[in-house]
Amino acid sequence: MKRNIQFREALSSALADEMTADPSVFVFGLDVPDHKRIFGSTAGLLEKFGPERVFDTPLSEDAMTGAALGAALAGLRPVHVHIRVDFALLGMNQIINMISNLRYMTGGQIGKLPIVIRAVIGRGWGQSAQHSKSLQGMFAHFPGLKVVMPSSPQDAYSLLRASIRDDNPVIFLEHRWLYDVVGEVDDAHAVPLGLANVRRHGKDITLVCTSWMNVEAHKAADLLARRGVEAEIVDVRSIAPLDAATILKSVRRTGRCIVADYDWSFCGFAAELAAQIHHGCFKELKAPVERVGFAHTPCPTTRPLENLFYPSAKTLVRAAERLLGLDEMDLSQEKFYTYEVNFKGPF
Amino acid sequence: MDKAEALGLYQKLYLVRRCEEKIREEYFKDEMKTPVHLGIGGEAISVGVVQALPPAALTFGTYRNHALYLAKTDDVEGFFGELYGRASGRCKGKAGSMHLCYPERGLVATSAVVGTTIPVALGAAMASRYRGRNEVVAAFFGDGATEEGTFWESLNYASLRGLRLLLICEDNELAIHTHVNDRQGHEGLLSAVSGFRCHAERADGSDLPAVLEAARGILRKMEKDPRPGFLHLSYYRFLEHVGPLEDFKFAYRKKPEEKELQRRDPVHRFEQTLAALGARAEEIANVRSKVDERVLKEVAAAQKAPFPEPSELMTDVFV
Numbered sequence: 185m186k187r188n189i190q191f192r193e194a195l196s197s198a199l200a201d202e203m204t205a206d207p208s209v210f211v212f213g214l215d216v217p218d219h220k221r222i223f224g225s226t227a228g229l230l231e232k233f234g235p236e237r238v239f240d241t242p243l244s245e246d247a248m249t250g251a252a253l254g255a256a257l258a259g260l261r262p263v264h265v266h267i268r269v270d271f272a273l274l275g276m277n278q279i280i281n282m283i284s285n286l287r288y289m290t291g292g293q294i295g296k297l298p299i300v301i302r303a304v305i306g307r308g309w310g311q312s313a314q315h316s317k318s319l320q321g322m323f324a325h326f327p328g329l330k331v332v333m334p335s336s337p338q339d340a341y342s343l344l345r346a347s348i349r350d351d352n353p354v355i356f357l358e359h360r361w362l363y364d365v366v367g368e369v370d371d372a373h374a375v376p377l378g379l380a381n382v383r384r385h386g387k388d389i390t391l392v393c394t395s396w397m398n399v400e401a402h403k404a405a406d407l408l409a410r411r412g413v414e415a416e417i418v419d420v421r422s423i424a425p426l427d428a429a430t431i432l433k434s435v436r437r438t439g440r441c442i443v444a445d446y447d448w449s450f451c452g453f454a455a456e457l458a459a460q461i462h463h464g465c466f467k468e469l470k471a472p473v474e475r476v477g478f479a480h481t482p483c484p485t486t487r488p489l490e491n492l493f494y495p496s497a498k499t500l501v502r503a504a505e506r507l508l509g510l511d512e513m514d515l516s517q518e519k520f521y522t523y524e525v526n527f528k529g530p531f
Numbered sequence: 532m533d534k535a536e537a538l539g540l541y542q543k544l545y546l547v548r549r550c551e552e553k554i555r556e557e558y559f560k561d562e563m564k565t566p567v568h569l570g571i572g573g574e575a576i577s578v579g580v581v582q583a584l585p586p587a588a589l590t591f592g593t594y595r596n597h598a599l600y601l602a603k604t605d606d607v608e609g610f611f612g613e614l615y616g617r618a619s620g621r622c623k624g625k626a627g628s629m630h631l632c633y634p635e636r637g638l639v640a641t642s643a644v645v646g647t648t649i650p651v652a653l654g655a656a657m658a659s660r661y662r663g664r665n666e667v668v669a670a671f672f673g674d675g676a677t678e679e680g681t682f683w684e685s686l687n688y689a690s691l692r693g694l695r696l697l698l699i700c701e702d703n704e705l706a707i708h709t710h711v712n713d714r715q716g717h718e719g720l721l722s723a724v725s726g727f728r729c730h731a732e733r734a735d736g737s738d739l740p741a742v743l744e745a746a747r748g749i750l751r752k753m754e755k756d757p758r759p760g761f762l763h764l765s766y767y768r769f770l771e772h773v774g775p776l777e778d779f780k781f782a783y784r785k786k787p788e789e790k791e792l793q794r795r796d797p798v799h800r801f802e803q804t805l806a807a808l809g810a811r812a813e814e815i816a817n818v819r820s821k822v823d824e825r826v827l828k829e830v831a832a833a834q835k836a837p838f839p840e841p842s843e844l845m846t847d848v849f850v
């Protein structure tokens with residue numbers, strides 16, 4: 185069935201469909217069953233599946249993360265939800281010392297570890313430094329974790345289903361602003377983990393994007409098109425395992441690349457991408473890969489500094505112009521950060 | 532408490548209330564671009580405990596920190612400057628509502644990750660002991676924070692070392708929308724902490740004189756017998772968890788009767804105390820109008836203040 189739905193509904197549908205398909209799937213975490221339902225992404229689940237399978241927890245992320253692992257070891261398929269990834273940091277001991285290692289440390293005696301940790305990332309409304317992190321690079325740094333970042337309703341739906349079905353631990357990172365995005369979702373369309381997605385075709389430059397940066401990239405590509413530059417957008421989607429082949433194929437063709445990772449660039453996933461692209465496309469590259477990411481500071485609260493902290497379509501256009509050796513086009517009539525103006529928070 | 536002291540306290544209590552009511556009035560103009568966790572109903576806790584603490588005592592708090600900030604620092608200008616994200620904000624607009632602090636005036640840090648400042652306050656108490664002083668350090672936190680391991684770890688260590696760490700639990704029975712009965716598996720916090728070598732007291736946090744008495748009482752015990760203190764203060768959260776509105780329409784909790792709401796309103800309660808102490812209506816009105824004027828002035832100033840310079844983005848990362 186095809187429907188036009190919001191990203192948040194795509195998530196709740198994926199959960200409902202997997203819970204229907206498999207009684208061992210359950211969803212838990214702070215605020216999961218309250219009336220706000222994690223910005224709507226757990227809507228309808230409590231009514232449909234009851235409090236044994238959809239439940240709240242105390243503020244005890246460390247223990248609850250360990251409990252997710254224990255439940256998975258005992259044959260269940262937990263989906264643990266964090267309304268902000270910053271709070272998952274309290275569960276890092278379990279995630280990094282146990283969940284990511286356990287199968288390997290036991291010499292494979294532990295077969296399956298089907299755990300999904302869903303976490304909301306990104307900018308909201310003056311979210312400041314403790315409610316705005318992304319952390320995909322940090323999670324992907326650890327062997328034994330899969331890391332997924334959907335950027336469309338279809339991917340939110342299909343990748344969440346694939347993550348729940350995966351027998352390995354998956355960190356599933358959802359940008360807060362994507363929740364409002366509407367798109368067609370076909371529930372028969374499966375997307376396996378581990379594949380990048382070429383979201384727009386172009387021959388002049390490749391924009392390799394994660395999460396919200398895909399939205400900025402589409403706007404940048406529209407602007408660049410006005411001056412005859414065709415940008416190709418590759419949505420990484422699966423941070424780990426990484427589909428380097430799709431990315432390299434695009435860059436080999438365009439010869440120019442901007443890596444736009446929704447995170448700090450320094451020591452981040454952007455650095456990994458840039459290294460792999462340089463290595464894999466050394467002959468074809470006409471210029472060094474550019475990285476676009478957060479300013480290397482904690483996230484400030486006040487809007488004018490926030491707008492400097494976060495890259496936008498404008499940042500991408502300027503970077504593309506540098507790479508292509510073009511003059512700066514006139515962007516004075518363009519509106520950037522429009523989503524920021526629409527978003528009224530409070531979270 | 533005599534009338535003069537009471538009027539002084541009322542000025543602080545009413546200042547907190549007025550500032551938060553002003554935030555409610557202004558919030559939908561979309562100029563304060565920061566999530567606000569209002570403490571309407573809980574003002575007496577910060578006002579009373581700060582009053583009882585030695586003036587130089589270091590304090591730590593949470594994202595629901597407006598009352599603590601104002602009670603401890605009396606900095607209305609920096610407060611509104613911060614909420615409006617202006618250069619005049621105490622933290623230059625980098626903090627917003629959730630991380631307000633003023634270390635020079637003893638509010639060292641607040642954090643929006645629940646439980647986070649409890650062990651930090653522990654460390655400050657440890658440092659004071661290290662220097663041979665063992666002064667009181669106070670950590671404010673909500674009932675939800677006691678579910679985090681760090682609360683118990685900190686209490687354990689402070690009890691072990693006999694540190695003068697004052698733990699103030701501001702208990703509104705809610706963590707966002709989840710009632711304490713759906714979160715805690717013990718028979719009440721006071722009994723749960725009773726096995727530790729700490730002092731423990733509870734009081735009605737909506738009643739400023741009761742808060743003051745309980746805080747002074749536990750501080751006296753901590754003075755005589757150096758142990759951590761656990762102060763359990765209950766209050767009613769009048770508004771939604773975050774944001775300027777009421778949230779009774781969502782039905783996860785019932786709106787109390789008007790009489791009960793008045794009983795849980797620390798400002799209303801304390802006005803009755805004032806009357807009983809012989810304060811005249813015009814004396815009370817006088818305090819209010821001065822506070823009203825001050826708040827109006829500072830809000831107007833904040834609205835006109837410049838934003839931080841772009842170069843501020845890169846400052847303050849390192850010393």
Ligand SMILES: Cc1ncc(C[n+]2csc(CCOP(=O)(O)OP(=O)(O)O)c2C)c(N)n1
Nearest residue numbers: 271595643644645673674675676705706707
């Ligand atoms: C470690 C952590 N987990 C989850 C959250 C999300 N969260 C913010 S406030 C809150 C409830 C906290 O309740 P309580 O400690 O009672 O404080 P109150 O808001 O009632 O003042 C939660 C769950 C958080 N900020 N930090």
Ligand SMILES: [Mg+2]
Nearest residue numbers: 673674703705
């Ligand atoms: Mg609470």
